[in-house]
Amino acid sequence: MNYKLKRKLDQVDKALQIIGKNDPIWRKNYLLIIARHAFRKIQRAWSEKDRGALRALLTKDLCIKWEALLDKMDEVGQRNIVDRITIEEVLMIDVKDFTNDDLDRFTARIKASAVRYTVDTKNEWEEPKWDDDADPNPGMESKEFIEFWTFQRHGDSWRLTNVEKEWKEGDYTDTGPVLKDEKYMERVGKE
Numbered sequence: 001m002n003y004k005l006k007r008k009l010d011q012v013d014k015a016l017q018i019i020g021k022n023d024p025i026w027r028k029n030y031l032l033i034i035a036r037h038a039f040r041k042i043q044r045a046w047s048e049k050d051r052g053a054l055r056a057l058l059t060k061d062l063c064i065k066w067e068a069l070l071d072k073m074d075e076v077g078q079r080n081i082v083d084r085i086t087i088e089e090v091l092m093i094d095v096k097d098f099t100n101d102d103l104d105r106f107t108a109r110i111k112a113s114a115v116r117y118t119v120d121t122k123n124e125w126e127e128p129k130w131d132d133d134a135d136p137n138p139g140m141e142s143k144e145f146i147e148f149w150t151f152q153r154h155g156d157s158w159r160l161t162n163v164e165k166e167w168k169e170g171d172y173t174d175t176g177p178v179l180k181d182e183k184y185m186e187r188v189g190k191e
Contacts, residue, residue, distance in 0.1 A: 005093075008093065008094075009091060009092070009093070012092050012093065012094065012095055013028065013092075015095055015097075016028045016031075016092065016095060019095070019097045023097075023101075025104075025153070025156060026095070026097065028092055031092060031106055031108070031151075031158075032090050032092060032108070034151065034158050035090050035108035035110065035149060035151070036087055036090055038057060038149070038151070038158070038160055039085075039087060039090075039110055039112070039149065040085060040087075041053065041057060042054070042057050042058070042160060043082040043085055043114070044082075045057065046066070046080065046082060047079070047080065047081045047082050047083070049070050049073070049074075049079060051067060051070065054066060054067070057159060057160060058159055058160050058161070059152050059154070059159045059160065059161040061161070062160060062161055062162065062163075069130060069131065072130040072131070073130040075130075076129040076130055077120055077121045078118050078119065078120055078121075078126060078128065078129060078130050079118065079119050079120075080116070080117075080118050080128070080130070080131075080134065081115075081116065081117055081118070081119060082114050082115070082116050083114065083115045083116075083117075084113075084114055084115045084142055085112060085113075085114045086112060086113045086114070086142075087110065087111075087112045088111045088112055088113065088144075089109075089110075089111040090108050090109070090110050090111075091108065091109040092106065092107075092108060092109075093107050093108065093109040093148065094106065094107035094150075095107075101153050102152075102153060102154075103152075103153075104152070104153035105150055105151065105152050105153070105161065106150070106151055106158075107148055107149065107150040107151075108148070108149050108151070109146060109147075109148055110146065110147050110148070110149055111144070111145075111146050112144070112145060112146075112147070113142050113143060113144040113145070114142060114143070114145075115137070115140050115141065115142050115143075116135055116137055116143070117135075117136070117137045117138075117140050118130070118134060118136065125138065125140065145165070147163055147164065147165055148162075148163070148164040149162075149163055150162040150163075150164075
């Protein structure tokens, strides 16, 4: 693990210890479980085109974007499958704690492998027609990838608000882990 990433992980751990004392939703192990569980559930819902499950797991804005992709799949008679998922590592890479809890966010760096491919209505492999950037994966090979899943607080739960498939190390390692508004500053001041 490189130095910048390790330093950022240490900053996030310290921030979580501080904010978790007053708000138990910020427990690190709990957030890691949320990320792992949501990753699997959302991949399954996506593969099954289960819009109801996606609405319960995604923020409104992300749900609108993903439902538009599902609509395109319906138009061309295709489905995108994510199968044989193996989560290799989940790291808490960023946290943002605000006075307004509805703005709270955390980002998990998820290293996983899976088989991703597109099928037609007969479940036969087909070249994706619903997205020009979709990997056709004709050999249906398992591929390793890293994604950054950002969750937004929704009452006492968390919903996925963004997925970044490409990442430059500096995007997260060059920034502080917590946006320091009044809520955070009050807690830090007491430490």
